[in-house]
Amino acid sequence: MTHAGSGNRGPARVAVLGGGFGGLETAFGLRVLAGDRARITLVSDVDHFYFKPNSIYVPFGLDPERLRVPLARPAARKDIQLVGGSAESIDADSRRIHLANSGAVDYDFCVVATGSGMRAEEVPGLAEHAISTWTADDMVRLRTAFENLAAGAQERERHRVLFCVPPNNKCAGPLYEIVLMLETWLRRRGARGGVEIVWSTYENGYIQAFGPRLDEVVEGEFARRGIEGHRGYAVERVDADVVTYGNGESLSYDLLVSFPPYIAATPFAGLPADDRGFLRTELSTRRLVDHPDVYVVGDAGDFPVKQAFLAFLQADAAAAHVAAAILGTEPKVAFDPVSMCVMEQFDKATFAQVPLRLTGDPARPVEVRPDADGDYRVGSSVAWRAGKKMLGMSVPWRFGRGQPFHAGAFWRGMDVGLRAMSAVLAK
DSSP: OBSSOOOSSSSEEEEEEOSSHHHHHHHHHHHHHHGGGEEEEEEESSSEEEOGGGGGGGGGTOOGGGGEEESHHHHHHTTOEEEESOEEEEETTTTEEEETTSOEEEOSEEEEOOOEEEOGGGSTTHHHHOBOSSSHHHHHHHHHHHHHHHHHHHTTOOEEEEEEEOTTOOOOHHHHHHHHHHHHHHHHTTOGGGEEEEEEESSSSTTGGGHHHHHHHHHHHHHHHTOEEESSOOEEEEOSSEEEETTSOEEEOSEEEEOOOEEESSOOTTSOBOTTSOBOBOTTTOEETTEEEEEEOGGGBSOSOOOHHHHHHHHHHHHHHHHHHHHTSOOOOOOOOEEEEEEEOSSOEEEEEEEEEEOSOTTSOEEEOTTOGGGOEEEEETTHHHHHHHHHHHHHHHHHTTOOSSOHHHHHHHHHHHHHHHHHHOO
16 A cells, blocks of 8 residues: 555655654654645654653653644644555655554655664663653653652651663763652752752763753752762663672662663664664765665654654755755755753752764763854753743643744744743853
């Protein structure tokens, strides 16, 4: 069965694989840029968009159903064909995508936004003994563990919670949010005194990809909150009550929380990829290396930092280049990796704007640009929690209407607001 037409006349056939941040931003952005000159097919293995950044609130009571945005209505609203299923392989020669359900989608341009996955079994014992923070079910399980932790602490039991970032996870920002939120949450419930909180990461700096300023912020927060932190601790093995590290150290725990190593969610045999399945791309265009009609955005690509805001920027670049190819114009947008994030802590939040560059060093593949100057900004304030909430509402609202996040008067207004806040509340 073929879901998209195979003729070459009329609108260009654009297949977008994945209904996450990168896929939806590309599909909706391309509709704005190319109009009816593009026949867009969106392939998704789920019928909804899940706003994963706000899943950090699920362990503290949020219903994960509130983070889901059904895809059928916005796709229909923008005349985008929604195909349920997952891509199994891409035949770049025949320009055909084979789906796991035996269907197929033909394309003139393909945008791969199939995301990343976790491979906990890469660390012996991690899958068996740790609670991950990847899926909605993981977060609900973590909620139960935190509630039991607080109840035990209030009954004067003592517990030790260990957070662990293993090698091959280069963007554990959500785990940093959860550990800081947990400390605030326990303190407000009068249960902090009965819980020892410990952090370990294989990296030599906290949130290492985002440079020394984030490291300083996290170090200060750990000190203020009485969290025991360990840098340069690469986990080697996990047993029922202890984690052993490559430096010879070991840390005991009653509850272990981890963000496992990243891998590509969908490996595509025959396409250029690294050893973890992430597709190799041209940085600025997001084109797949040696395949000018295939683009890769978000976590599916080889840019080392996996983050929603960077997925938006990559999607904007891909949509601009595909639209330009369809319309016979020059693309006006290229991918410039300037990360922007707000790190929740419940009692305040930390904003970071971080211009990044590739280093070519596999051990530390990205770094803050040496010439970033005033573009590298970090600041903490209660006011940034409002910025976090604003982003949490606006992205699902935009996608629910079939509109790209980075477009139009809406984004221009938000961008002005964020810049104004960062000028006052970040340095």
